[in-house]
Amino acid sequence: MAKFETPALKEYLEMPASLKKDSMVHSGPFVAAPQHQEPLGFPGELVDNWQDVAIEKMGELLGKYRSLRVFLDSCVKCGACTDKCHYFLGTSDPNNMPVARQDLFRSVYRRYFTLGGKLFPKLVGAVKLDEGVLDQWWSYYHQCSQCRRCSVFCPYGIDTAEISMAAREIMASVGKGQKYSNEIIAKVFKIGNNLGLPEPALVDTMEGLEEDVKDETGVAVRYPVDVEGADVLLVTPSADFFAEPHVDGLIGYGKVFHQAGISWTVSSYASEAANFGMFVGSYENMRKIALRIRKAALDLGVKRIVFGECGHAWRVAYSFLNTLAGPFDFLDSKYPVPQHIIEVTHDLIKRGALTLDKSANDDKRVTFHDSCNVARASRMGDMPGGQFILPREVIKACCSHFFDMASDTIHDSTFCCGGGGGLLTDDLMELRVKGAMPRMQALKDVTERHQVTHLAAICAICKSQFSKVLPYYGFTMDQVVSVHQLVSEAIVLGAKD
Amino acid sequence: MSALTIAYILLFYGAALVFVIGLFYRIFKYATTPAPLKIPTTPAPLNQRGVVFRLFWEVVFFRSLFRSAKWIWLFGWMFHLALFVIVLRHLRYFTDPVWAPIELIQPFGIYAGFVMSVGLIGLWVRRFSVARVRYVSVISDHFMLVLLLAIVVSGLAMKYVVHTDIVAFKTFILGIMSFQWVSLPGTGAGEAPNVALLIHLFLVAVLMLIFPFSKLMHAPGLFFCPTRNQIDNPRAERGLRSHESRHVAQWALDSESVGKSGV
Numbered sequence: 001m002a003k004f005e006t007p008a009l010k011e012y013l014e015m016p017a018s019l020k021k022d023s024m025v026h027s028g029p030f031v032a033a034p035q036h037q038e039p040l041g042f043p044g045e046l047v048d049n050w051q052d053v054a055i056e057k058m059g060e061l062l063g064k065y066r067s068l069r070v071f072l073d074s075c076v077k078c079g080a081c082t083d084k085c086h087y088f089l090g091t092s093d094p095n096n097m098p099v100a101r102q103d104l105f106r107s108v109y110r111r112y113f114t115l116g117g118k119l120f121p122k123l124v125g126a127v128k129l130d131e132g133v134l135d136q137w138w139s140y141y142h143q144c145s146q147c148r149r150c151s152v153f154c155p156y157g158i159d160t161a162e163i164s165m166a167a168r169e170i171m172a173s174v175g176k177g178q179k180y181s182n183e184i185i186a187k188v189f190k191i192g193n194n195l196g197l198p199e200p201a202l203v204d205t206m207e208g209l210e211e212d213v214k215d216e217t218g219v220a221v222r223y224p225v226d227v228e229g230a231d232v233l234l235v236t237p238s239a240d241f242f243a244e245p246h247v248d249g250l251i252g253y254g255k256v257f258h259q260a261g262i263s264w265t266v267s268s269y270a271s272e273a274a275n276f277g278m279f280v281g282s283y284e285n286m287r288k289i290a291l292r293i294r295k296a297a298l299d300l301g302v303k304r305i306v307f308g309e310c311g312h313a314w315r316v317a318y319s320f321l322n323t324l325a326g327p328f329d330f331l332d333s334k335y336p337v338p339q340h341i342i343e344v345t346h347d348l349i350k351r352g353a354l355t356l357d358k359s360a361n362d363d364k365r366v367t368f369h370d371s372c373n374v375a376r377a378s379r380m381g382d383m384p385g386g387q388f389i390l391p392r393e394v395i396k397a398c399c400s401h402f403f404d405m406a407s408d409t410i411h412d413s414t415f416c417c418g419g420g421g422g423l424l425t426d427d428l429m430e431l432r433v434k435g436a437m438p439r440m441q442a443l444k445d446v447t448e449r450h451q452v453t454h455l456a457a458i459c460a461i462c463k464s465q466f467s468k469v470l471p472y473y474g475f476t477m478d479q480v481v482s483v484h485q486l487v488s489e490a491i492v493l494g495a496k497d
Numbered sequence: 498m499s500a501l502t503i504a505y506i507l508l509f510y511g512a513a514l515v516f517v518i519g520l521f522y523r524i525f526k527y528a529t530t531p532a533p534l535k536i537p538t539t540p541a542p543l544n545q546r547g548v549v550f551r552l553f554w555e556v557v558f559f560r561s562l563f564r565s566a567k568w569i570w571l572f573g574w575m576f577h578l579a580l581f582v583i584v585l586r587h588l589r590y591f592t593d594p595v596w597a598p599i600e601l602i603q604p605f606g607i608y609a610g611f612v613m614s615v616g617l618i619g620l621w622v623r624r625f626s627v628a629r630v631r632y633v634s635v636i637s638d639h640f641m642l643v644l645l646l647a648i649v650v651s652g653l654a655m656k657y658v659v660h661t662d663i664v665a666f667k668t669f670i671l672g673i674m675s676f677q678w679v680s681l682p683g684t685g686a687g688e689a690p691n692v693a694l695l696i697h698l699f700l701v702a703v704l705m706l707i708f709p710f711s712k713l714m715h716a717p718g719l720f721f722c723p724t725r726n727q728i729d730n731p732r733a734e735r736g737l738r739s740h741e742s743r744h745v746a747q748w749a750l751d752s753e754s755v756g757k758s759g760v
Contacts, residue, residue, distance in 0.1 A: 067724070074718035080569055097629060124635060152565075376538055412540065
């Protein structure tokens, strides 16, 4: 891997002093091999007439997605978004400004689909789709984590994520797919989760957790797999089954269910909450993954579906699941479908169904990272903005020392961790480290002001990304914790008084 | 009737036709292209009333822009608000008798001309002075600002520099609207041509001609923007579990049934 410099953390988040053109053009992920492409219905390698296929695909998408059509026409280049992307702030590469990233697509759209672009390409900045453009697409559409921060600040609500997804779908459709995401999607189709963890390994892991919790607490908390007739189907990111600090969150979910007396199970067939179909912009693949959850719920005869801590997954679950795999008329009509584990825990806390001992977390001073897609693409609870309130209330119920980061870096202004949207791969390490800078800056600030020791997160990607990049900025990897790890520490198991 | 009058009459019929048909065609495209997924930028309103409120704040006060960039907001809002007042002021040429509220705002129209100039100049200066904005600007971005600025300046010139017979001009406009054409002021035999008026009218026609093909489509676009106009209600909530409660595009439903028969 090429050497790179970790951005310095300043007193305040500063605008890049100068634009460093092409400074990140070298950054691109590995290209998918035929065996990663074909299970998804994409051609194995770059097809001969790829320009024609790409333009035809672009036309198809323009007819299928109003967002794409409206966004491509609406931008006036006002510049409001130019300083909002964490990748731009971390790299200074002007093509990481949201509008410039969109323009890589928009200029091709103008050339082939608008009168102005056909007649006066130079005047309106329209370009032919050639290899150089494809290379730029490859680099810069894999430097967008689909976090939607730009869409919050755009006067027309233009969401670069929609354009990144379209660009990635077009690239995959001409045979140039991204290895990381496509390999993972193929694994889900074959085995049921991103990590390729087969059923016996899953059962083994969950039994191990039962033993660990028994040893530690003396209480027999169950971590069931494929139990028919359970009330709740828990769909959680597969990283929760073994990665740190994810697994501590999973232990926490189990304790919550145990203490509330809710019977639950995970499914080996749908053992993955994350839906990488969204990352590559493919409705069909996203739907195929979502349908596994529907099938698992039907096969196991559950009454509710609950999702574990995961950001983009919660977007697909909350916003898209009913569209992709509904209707869920076979589930218990008392509960929304799906629910977030935070909603479940929050509700139990409100009802006094859990006994929590805050002092168990007294060694920690905690701040909370709003995951981008939870913050800007979903909701929790029954009021707008519940996605900001519920996790904080859960944390505060479990910890005595909670401090928010600066107000322009949380809630719907939150900065992405730097690894979302299909970029959590080692071939993009430089991008991930640099893109984490704005979040690390805010963390440093709250560390200095309030001596914060831990960063709580509710997303598998955020947790993995922070574990990896925290050390680059002088923190330690164990400073990131799952929210349900805090619950797990504080929860008092056993009979209620 | 002079050749110049005939040319301008044809120009305006042509421009109006292109403007209306082009605009409706583009809006028709926006309206008929499905939004297959729920993608409101959250927190988003939970009901239709909330969405109307959200769009109202965006359209009238540029709320998101205010949150994101104060200078752009200041110049942009000045320019748009002034443009709105100026358009209202110009209604006096199209209505006879002139409606009372339009009579009332007449004096403000002139101030608005200056405010709009300041807003446009401010926006244009940013295109040069801010490296980030300079990087994303192409010729058409500059052209649009210059065009609007030229329209305002030529309009103000008719107030302060070149006298224009606005009564005769109103007759000309009403003539175009009722297909009973009369001469454009300043084109009669022995009259000196009113250059400011000719430029002003020509540029307005150019603006109408390019509107449907340009980024000016942001105006109708905002109303069709799924991230702003969708209700936050995608989840299968209590009592909403039927197929009808699903937000699904027709093309997606079609591919669902193809998928089923294929299995």
